[in-house]
Amino acid sequence: MAPQGVQKTVEVEPVIPPLPEGYTYATVSDKISSIVLGQRWRRGWFAGFAGAFLLVMLLLYAICYLFVKGVGIWGINIPVAWGFAITSFVWWIGIGHAGTLISAILLLLHQRWRTSINRFAEAMTIFAVACAALFPLLHMGRPWLFYWLFPYYPSYMGTWPQFRSPLVWDVFAVSTYFTVSLIFWYVGLIPDLATLRDRAHTRFKQIVYGMMSLGWRGSAIHWSRYEMASLLLAGLATPLVVSVHTVVSFDFTIAIVPGWHSTIFPPYFVAGAIYSGFAMVLTLAIPLRKFYHLEEFITLRHLDNCAKVMLGTGLIVAYGYMMETYMALYSGDIFEKFMTHNREMGPYWxxxxxxxxxxxxxxxxxxxxxxxxxxxxxxxxxxxxNIGMWTERFMIVVVSLHRDFTPSAWGLFIPTSWDWAVLVGTLGLFTALFYLFIRYLPAISIFETRRELAEEKEGK
Amino acid sequence: MMKRKPVYGLLAEFETPEALLDATQKTHAAGYQRIDAFSPMPIEGLSEACGFEQTKVAPATFIGGAIGASVGFGIQYYASVINFPLNIGGRPYNSWPSFIPITFELTILGASIACLVAMLALNGLPSPYHPVFNVPRFALASRNRFFLCVKARDKQFQLADTRQFLESLAPFGVYEIET
Known part of the structure; x- marks a missing residue:
């Protein structure tokens, strides 16, 4: 108890409102759409896009060479047959998950602050999943036969995919995830594309945005069905996002390789996915708000909340590491124990x-x-x-594989420059797509920002 | 003189969402049935004020999900039990737990596609042309203005009377919509 007469002062954290002061429906619409419709080509944008585009060219070169020569140009061999490709696949898919979390789960939880970051986080999801999906295809050896993964008729030699294999589940999970994310993103864009159509000054832009907006006119009846559809899609995307990384973790955990065969993998993978995804949200949001002067929309509060999510999911990931080590020791299994020892003391320490x-x-x-x-x-x-989580996936994939059961079958994985070229190339592809997105589509949801304004005015 | 085009309806412009909601409710109460309101963002209660009841998107989504689930499980069952049974150590052909992930993914896929298609189809989108776009001020419906439309198809619609009625609601302006 504080003595009488002495008032204990409590420092109250100043609340940063999710939206800037003094904005109206008109100024919000104009400010966000002007990034897209502004006539001027920014030099910074051009330089950044050019850099990313060069990396895309590197990716195309690396892929062409891969198709000509085969996967032998990479460092993979037996025992490490899954090298950079699967590491990067898991990493990219994981990055996508934060976008879905922000757009779907936070929508269902009525987290209003998500409004200014959900659009570009969803774009990030789609681009990241596109990069991720490249890797298993490239890794296939005969990528032109990728459709063998799907059941089709008449199938080659009358056989089916192995439906009991997690690798086939993965095909369905990733393709569904990509499709649903694209639907969700596009549905969210429709009203904003209508705003761009109405604000565009040139005939060409009016036609293009007009076509893309499907003739949206903001009718109350349309809005009603639209809102219902958004809610349902959010409800569908929420279990989907959890299932996708769970299925990705099944790729490992259903095998018996020490370091893979573990029941903690599904939750640990999902948490890791959201962890690295939020890191990527920050990596993109911080330059975006700076260069386009969006500090009033993407405030310190948004960054702070993202950081809190990172801290929380990071702790789950740390718990995962702890449990892996503990279970290895507690199990008494010599291969599990050796795997843990090898992680810490082996050639990849x-x-x-x-x-x-x-x-x-x-x-x-x-x-x-x-x-x-x-x-x-x-x-x-x-x-x-971001780097740490990529390294974690490398640890899971490569370090577990390189020394499994029989010492005579051990080996090392040393990445070649082609491994690096593909990895860096997908970073370029991701960045280039993101540059195009910022230039041609509204990076912040305009209609949701207007709705936030309306609710703020009502004092909700 | 050019022949006067037929009128699609009348469009009243308002400056705030509250004014639009209020005007819509009054118009509906005055007995107009075929009305529609336009706003740059969703407004709670506005579609109900137009006399619209939301019913079909959710059932369509459910049906899409059910189809996805049936196809997902069905194809795996057909492949593993009927078309190409593989006896591996006497394990059951219908090993349903390992069919769940694909069944689940296809449920979500079917439901999402059905949801999108139902929303667009019921809304009549894509529709590149609509008479309301003929009003130049309507470009602001996607920015900061709020519009109420009474369609000429309404039984109660009389150009002069309806215009007078709409003007009594204190709008920013009332415009004729050419078809």
């Missing part, structure tokens, strides 16, 4: 150090509000976590 440092240790600084509200610190951390 530095991978384990990076994983612990980047995914567990450094992100603990997010407990501090000063770090969560410091833009440079968050940006640095987001890059660190």
């Amino acid at each position: 530095f991978i384990y150090v990076i994983v612990l440092l980047f995914n567990v240790l450094l992100p603990q600084s997010l407990w501090s509000r000063r770090v969560r509200r410091s833009v440079p610190a968050l940006f640095a951390l987001s890059l660190i976590i």
Whole structure:
């Protein structure tokens, strides 16, 4: 108890409203659409896009060479048959998950702050899944026969895909995820495309945006069905996003390789996915808000909330690491015990150090509000976590495979420059798509921002 | 003189969502049946004020999901039990637990596609042309203005009377919509 007469002062955190002061329906619409419809080509945009485009060319070159020569140009062999390709596949898919979490799960939970970041997070999902889907195709050896993964008629030699295999589940999970994310994103874009159509000055833009907006006119009856559809799609996407990374984790956990065969994988993978996805949201949001002066829309509060989600999911991931080690020791299984020992002391020991440092240790600084509200610190951390999570997937894929049961079958995986070219190339593809998205589509949902304004005016 | 085009209806412009909602309710109460309101964002209660009741999108989504589930499970059952049974150590052909992931994914896929198609089809989209676009001010319906339309098809519609009625609701302006 404080003594009488002494008033205990409590420092109240100033609330940053989710929307800027002094904006109206008109200015919100004009500000966001002007990024797209502005006549001027920004030099920074051009330079960034050109850089990303060069990497896309590198990707195409690497893919062409791969198709000519085969997967032997990569560092993969037996025992490590899954090298960079599967590592990057899991990483890219995981990045996509944050977009769905923001757009669907936070919608269902009535988290109003999601409004200014959901659109570009959804775009991030689609581009990330597109990059992810490339890898298994490239890894196939004979990618032109990819349709063998689907049941089709008349099938080759009258056989079917192995429906009991997680690798086939993966095909269905990823293709469904891509389709549903695309539907969700497009449905969200329709009213904003109508705004662009009505605000466009040139005939060409009017026609293109007019076609894309499907003739949306904002009728109350249309809105009613639209809202119902958005809600249903959010409800469908929510279990979907959890199922996708669960199925991805089944690719590993249903096999008997030590380091893969573990029941903790599904929740640990889903948490890791959201962890790295939010890191990517920050990596994209921080430059976006700076270069397009969107600080009033993407506020410190948004960054702070993203940082909190990262901290929370990061702790789940840390728990996953702990349990893996504990279960290996507790099981008494010599292969599991050796796997853990090999992670820490084997030829890839530095991978384990990076994983612990980047995914567990450094992100603990997010407990501090000063770090969560410091833009440079968050940006640095987001890059660190992105790298850390890629390294984690490398650890799971490569370090588990390279020494499994029989020492005579051990081997090392050393990536070749073609491995790196494809990885860096997909980063370029992702970035290039994102540049195009910012230039040609509204990066912030305009109609949802207007609705936020309306609700704020009513004092809800 | 050019022949006067037939009128699709009358369009009243309002400046706030509250004014539009209020005017829509009054218009509906005055007995107009074929009315529609236009706004740059969804407004709670506006479609009900137009006399519309939401019914069909959710059942369509459910049906799509049910079809997806049946196809998903059906194709795996057909392949594993009927068309190409493989006896692996006497394990059951219908190993349904391992058919669940694909069944689930296709349920979601079917439901989402049905949801999108139902929403667009019921809304009559895509529709590149609509008479309301003939009113130049209507471009603001996607920005910051709110419109109420009384269609000429309405039994109660009389050009002069309806215009007078709409003007009594204190709109920013009332425009004729040419078809």
